[in-house]
Amino acid sequence: DGGITQSPKYLFRKEGQNVTLSxxxxxxxxxxxxxxxDPGQGLRLIYYSQIVNDFQKGDIAEGYSVSREKKExxxxxxxxxxxxxxxxxxxxxxxxxxGSSYNxxxxxxxxRLTVL
Amino acid sequence: xKEVEQNSGPLSVPEGAIASLNCTYSDRGSQSFFWYxxxxxxxxxxxxxxxxxGDKEDGRFTAQLNKASxxxxxxxxxxxxxxxxxxxxxxxxxxxxxxxxxxGTQLTVLP
Numbered sequence: 001d002g003g004i005t006q007s008p009k010y011l012f013r014k015e016g017q018n019v020t021l022s023x024x025x026x027x028x029x030x031x032x033x034x035x036x037x038d039p040g041q042g043l044r045l046i047y048y049s050q051i052v053n054d055f056q057k058g059d060i061a062e063g064y065s066v067s068r069e070k071k072e073x074x075x076x077x078x079x080x081x082x083x084x085x086x087x088x089x090x091x092x093x094x095x096x097x098x099g100s101s102y103n104x105x106x107x108x109x110x111x112r113l114t115v116l
Numbered sequence: 117x118k119e120v121e122q123n124s125g126p127l128s129v130p131e132g133a134i135a136s137l138n139c140t141y142s143d144r145g146s147q148s149f150f151w152y153x154x155x156x157x158x159x160x161x162x163x164x165x166x167x168x169x170g171d172k173e174d175g176r177f178t179a180q181l182n183k184a185s186x187x188x189x190x191x192x193x194x195x196x197x198x199x200x201x202x203x204x205x206x207x208x209x210x211x212x213x214x215x216x217x218x219x220g221t222q223l224t225v226l227p
Contacts, residue, residue, distance in 0.1 A: 033214070040219075041219055042204060042217040042218055042219035043160070044217075048214060050213065090159055103147075103208050104150075105150070105162070105206075107160050108159060
């Protein structure tokens, strides 16, 4: 069964705690992304990685950290420095190759994080 | 200034009608344009993409692109209640190698 898996589906965090959201893919895609979505809003880019052992900050990286030690995995840690972390978190991967037709981006099922 | 603008809606159309969703973007370096559908509480799913000026048809969906006007649209023919969702427009920037998403248009198809 191929695709992108995110776990857990729902996550509850107490204030001051760090939590890590998992994202795994078996699509053999090079690029991986983390987005945050707030109610009624579009997707905002947190971090992205084009290749193993390399990643870049997106538009709202403050309070988050990532690692990319394996091609298949791109975990996101929400730290206590993130002041308002309650949101829907989406992981995505992108096909690579020449030509815009290869830039399709696919999403995992998401993790809904709630701070208590 | 928002980089990708979409009418937030809600847009309501009767079943069987044509739904027209519009999107404007500011980055002239955008190379390709993606439309995603997102049901409430679910992740976005890709409907179609377009990268050449003109129309591209896929079943009941037609994407239209006008790079000179920085405008892209999605038409849904013979709208069905199952089309009720939020539709996200996302230009791809070749230089930044990433998608930029609009805030989406909420579509409701009335039976």
